[in-house]
Amino acid sequence: MTKFYNVTTPVEGTDGKTRFHKVGVAFPQSGNAKPVVSIKLFATPANGELVLFAPKLGTENDPGSE
DSSP states (O other), X not given: OOSOEEXXXXXXXXXXXXXXXXXXXXXXXXXTOSSSEEEEESSXXXXXXXXXXXXXXXXXXXXXXX
């Protein structure tokens, strides 16, 4: 299981392509913890949509990088 997920929000560019801007990190809880995931946001997405991605290789131990 991954140690964290990058929390992103999709934003459509002027070229019509969707890009994902990082707005936080999510930490899966282990064992029998009542919350399944704890999410820490750096910013609030204007569109109200969040998308979680597993971290890229090499960033597994640093949730603030990227």
